[in-house]
Amino acid sequence: MHQIKADNLRPLSFLGFRFLFGKPAQTQEAAALHHVRHSAFWGAVLGIGISIVPLYIVLFVSNGMIQGITDRYLETKTSHLQLSLPFNLNGETREKIQQDILGLQDVTTASFEVDGIGLAASSSGSISAQIRGMDQSVLKDEGFTKFIQVDDGAMFPERQNEAVLGRYLAKALGVNAGDTVTLITLRSSGGDEAQMLPKLSIFRVAGIVSSGYRELDANWFIVQSETALRLLNPSTAYTFIGIKTMHPYGAELNTVASEIADQMARAGLSGIPGVDVRSWRDIERSLFASFSSTKSILILIMAIAILVASINLASALTTYVMEHRTEIAILRSFGVSPQQTAAIFLVGGAATGTLGCIVGSAVGIFISFYINQILRGVQAAINFVLKLWVPALHPMTLLNPDYYLEHIPIHINWNYIIFILGAGIVVSALVSLVPAIKSSHIAPAELIRHEQ
Amino acid sequence: MNEPIIECKDLTKTFSSGAEVLRILDHADFMLERENICTILGPSGSGKSTFLAILGSLERFDSGTVRVDGYDLHMVPEKSLSVFRRNVVGFVFQFHFLLNDFTALENVALPGYMAGISRADAWEKATKLLDLVGLENRAHHYPSQLSGGERQRVAIARALINGPTIVLADEPTGNLDAASAEEVRSLLQRLPDVAKTTLVLVTHDSALATIGNTSHLLKGGHFECIK
Numbered sequence: 001m002h003q004i005k006a007d008n009l010r011p012l013s014f015l016g017f018r019f020l021f022g023k024p025a026q027t028q029e030a031a032a033l034h035h036v037r038h039s040a041f042w043g044a045v046l047g048i049g050i051s052i053v054p055l056y057i058v059l060f061v062s063n064g065m066i067q068g069i070t071d072r073y074l075e076t077k078t079s080h081l082q083l084s085l086p087f088n089l090n091g092e093t094r095e096k097i098q099q100d101i102l103g104l105q106d107v108t109t110a111s112f113e114v115d116g117i118g119l120a121a122s123s124s125g126s127i128s129a130q131i132r133g134m135d136q137s138v139l140k141d142e143g144f145t146k147f148i149q150v151d152d153g154a155m156f157p158e159r160q161n162e163a164v165l166g167r168y169l170a171k172a173l174g175v176n177a178g179d180t181v182t183l184i185t186l187r188s189s190g191g192d193e194a195q196m197l198p199k200l201s202i203f204r205v206a207g208i209v210s211s212g213y214r215e216l217d218a219n220w221f222i223v224q225s226e227t228a229l230r231l232l233n234p235s236t237a238y239t240f241i242g243i244k245t246m247h248p249y250g251a252e253l254n255t256v257a258s259e260i261a262d263q264m265a266r267a268g269l270s271g272i273p274g275v276d277v278r279s280w281r282d283i284e285r286s287l288f289a290s291f292s293s294t295k296s297i298l299i300l301i302m303a304i305a306i307l308v309a310s311i312n313l314a315s316a317l318t319t320y321v322m323e324h325r326t327e328i329a330i331l332r333s334f335g336v337s338p339q340q341t342a343a344i345f346l347v348g349g350a351a352t353g354t355l356g357c358i359v360g361s362a363v364g365i366f367i368s369f370y371i372n373q374i375l376r377g378v379q380a381a382i383n384f385v386l387k388l389w390v391p392a393l394h395p396m397t398l399l400n401p402d403y404y405l406e407h408i409p410i411h412i413n414w415n416y417i418i419f420i421l422g423a424g425i426v427v428s429a430l431v432s433l434v435p436a437i438k439s440s441h442i443a444p445a446e447l448i449r450h451e452q
Numbered sequence: 453m454n455e456p457i458i459e460c461k462d463l464t465k466t467f468s469s470g471a472e473v474l475r476i477l478d479h480a481d482f483m484l485e486r487e488n489i490c491t492i493l494g495p496s497g498s499g500k501s502t503f504l505a506i507l508g509s510l511e512r513f514d515s516g517t518v519r520v521d522g523y524d525l526h527m528v529p530e531k532s533l534s535v536f537r538r539n540v541v542g543f544v545f546q547f548h549f550l551l552n553d554f555t556a557l558e559n560v561a562l563p564g565y566m567a568g569i570s571r572a573d574a575w576e577k578a579t580k581l582l583d584l585v586g587l588e589n590r591a592h593h594y595p596s597q598l599s600g601g602e603r604q605r606v607a608i609a610r611a612l613i614n615g616p617t618i619v620l621a622d623e624p625t626g627n628l629d630a631a632s633a634e635e636v637r638s639l640l641q642r643l644p645d646v647a648k649t650t651l652v653l654v655t656h657d658s659a660l661a662t663i664g665n666t667s668h669l670l671k672g673g674h675f676e677c678i679k
């Protein structure tokens with residue numbers, strides 16, 4: 001009984017490759033003719049390659065974006081863990097808690113912060129401000145200093161009457177370092193029939209900073225924590241210790257969180273309203289849920305594109321089989337079994353798909369790796385052309401910095417590459433089943449009544 | 453050696469197109485001994501090609517028995533027919549049917565390589581066969597670079613690669629000019645000697661028909677021995 005043995009695969013692939021990619025060219029004209037004849041296959045290779053390229057770019061870019069945005073949130077704003085505290089907790093207790101937390105394993109920094117809302121005003125207008133009352137100790141936080149860029153002046157206010165503004169807040173107010181801004185906050189009047197009274201304070205702009213992600217830092221109004229405690233309303237302000245650890249993405253974070261909760265319980269502070277430990281995953285949950293669902297939709301669209309390319313491959317192969325009935329019948333007449341003819345097209349189809357995947361992967365990884373340079377180049381080119389047409393035009397940006405990072409951090413993830421390559425090869429082998437089965441139905445009797 | 457290599461009894465083959473039933477072979481008997489050349493003659497449409505296809509298992513038949521080199525073709529399951537074709541028969545058609553993307557040498561070697569002979573052995577064997585058909589210096593030419601007669605000789609070499617006991621040739625000179633036909637004729641005539649095969653030859657070419665030790669006329673669904 002005949003079976004496809006392993007040693008039978010070599011002649012099959014010899015045949016399959018020659019069928020699909022043509023003979024080694026003898027002459028220039030033959031080579032040219034050949035390209036035309038087999039262009040369907042190079043077309044299929046290209047189709048698969050081209051459909052794979054955006055998959056890599058989308059994956060690496062969206063991952064890089066998400067990672068970059070997450071890092072910025074964690075390092076410049078949310079911290080890895082937050083221990084919320086009552087507004088009027090006395091300074092000594094607070095410092096004691098801070099010291100205890102710093103003593104825990106894995107914890108790198110613990111900074112006190114008071115957040116609230118205010119209205120910032122200058123001669124050019126007013127805009128709502130997100131007040132962040134912070135401790136000087138954040139300057140020792142490497143995560144914070146790594147992501148904060150200083151456009152002008154200092155990174156942190158040195159005096160009580162100084163503020164550091166987010167880049168876009170400063171722009172909206174039309175101020176530079178050294179200028180003054182007015183901050184309006186609401187403060188209860190005190191006493192039994194407490195009344196909300198606006199409180200005006202004047203700040204000198206000590207510096208202008210950016211985190212590289214506008215969503216995050218657009219309205220930052222950074223002051224010293226003591227200042228914030230004086231200006232903000234106890235009932236609406238949020239007071240917490242921001243804690244950084246060595247492994248923000250690992251399971252260790254939960255261990256640290258429960259240790260802090262234990263410490264609070266031992267200190268008899270756990271029952272007090274407003275005292276709570278939360279991780280960044282809880283705090284920014286909705287933000288990251290929307291990131292990952294956007295990514296899933298993109299990947300789904302890309303997967304459909306690959307499927308379409310694979311179907312193109314199947315139809316190119318099927319057409320090929322139909323156009324080469326005679327050649328297949330010849331093989332059958334000299335004893336090539338239907339399974340062997342099917343295997344020729346399976347091998348050929350899988351090889352075509354593999355080639356396409358490899359080419360597409362190489363190009364996709366290359367483009368992803370240099371995406372920042374490429375985007376900048378394209379942007380510069382577009383702006384150059386636009387400037388020629390409309391000299392007065394404001395230069396455009398491809399990725400709106402309101403929603404995207406200005407620099408996308410790309411990390412090449414080998415798991416994705418292996419997965420995409422593997423899936424591409426499996427899918428092209430699967431779709432090659434159609435032409436393979438078709439080829440196995442061609443009967444050699446056709447040769448007898450063949451008309452030349 | 454008197455044991456017949458081909459033995460057909462009561463062989464019936466019909467084609468039905470619509471309501472009409474064409475009876476191509478009607479209880480035909482046929483017998484041939486080893487290492488002979490047998491020519492089959494007959495008017496166009498009489499079923500000569502159909503008969504060759506049946507002997508080579510390319511076509512099935514309705515009833516009767518067909519025994520070829522020990523294989524009872526009615527009993528061989530569809531799956532094993534490839535083995536039969538590979539080991540027992542070699543085909544030569546009116547049209548050369550070489551694969552255009554392969555050189556003469558590759559065309560000859562391919563059936564051997566596909567049958568499981570190692571690449572080196574298949575290529576070596578093919579070289580010898582090209583030598584046999586007088587085309588050793590055209591081994592690396594593609595079919596498009598060969599003349600009609602040369603292509604047909606390559607096709608004959610290809611038919612011999614797996615050492616068949618029977619070569620079935622259907623009008624092998626039908627497309628050739630007189631000189632090429634003569635080359636093919638002298639080659640076919642030597643086959644039983646040099647390749648130890650039996651040759652069943654369908655032809656309209658009267659010169660070619662003379663090489664047969666025996667000759668049959670197919671007419672009205674029956675064979676009539678005329679030599």
Ligand SMILES: Nc1ncnc2c1ncn2[C@@H]1O[C@H](COP(=O)(O)OP(=O)(O)OP(=O)(O)O)[C@@H](O)[C@H]1O
Nearest residue numbers: 467468469474476495496497498499500501502503
């Ligand atoms: N698949 C088929 N369906 C219907 N009729 C067929 C089929 N194949 C062959 N025939 C008919 O069977 C008859 C015999 O055909 P065959 O090709 O065997 O003749 P032949 O003797 O080889 O003729 P020629 O000398 O012209 O080659 C013809 O009348 C042909 O039309």
Ligand SMILES: [Mg+2]
Nearest residue numbers: 500501502622
């Ligand atoms: Mg015929």
